[in-house]
Amino acid sequence: MDTRLSYRALGLRPGDAHLVRNAGGIVTVDALRSLLVSKYLLGTREIMIVNHTDCGLMKATEEEIRRRIEKQAGVPASTPVTFHAFRDVAENVREQMRKLMTHSWIADTAIRGFVFDVEDGHLREIRL
Numbered sequence: 001m002d003t004r005l006s007y008r009a010l011g012l013r014p015g016d017a018h019l020v021r022n023a024g025g026i027v028t029v030d031a032l033r034s035l036l037v038s039k040y041l042l043g044t045r046e047i048m049i050v051n052h053t054d055c056g057l058m059k060a061t062e063e064e065i066r067r068r069i070e071k072q073a074g075v076p077a078s079t080p081v082t083f084h085a086f087r088d089v090a091e092n093v094r095e096q097m098r099k100l101m102t103h104s105w106i107a108d109t110a111i112r113g114f115v116f117d118v119e120d121g122h123l124r125e126i127r128l
């Protein structure tokens with residue numbers, strides 16, 4: 001979701017890749033839905049999980065985020081919400097890679113993980 005991470009930052013041109021974006025680069029049920037459409041309906045053969053340094057979801061715990069929003073909204077959430085806060089960006093990438101590699105409809109796809117450094121614009125590959 002980070003605005004510093006764009007097609008251009010990744011060296012991509014329009015038409016090169018589908019970007020499925022969300023806070024934290026998490027393989028949620030909805031992100032998985034988009035990846036399945038990308039793979040099976042549109043022919044995508046490789047998936048990159050890209051997280052980034054200085055991510056907002058690393059700066060607070062799940063409870064702190066919940067408290068902050070509840071204070072601003074003035075009411076508790078009407079349905080359960082999970083923010084997927086994390087501490088270690090590399091480990092978060094590995095966790096998302098594992099989710100894809102163990103999914104029966106995705107497991108045969110090339111999956112690589114990266115951390116985008118918002119300071120210098122470099123991508124660092126993350127190995128399992």
Ligand SMILES: [Zn+2]
Pocket residue numbers: 001002023024025052054055056057
């Ligand atoms: Zn982020």
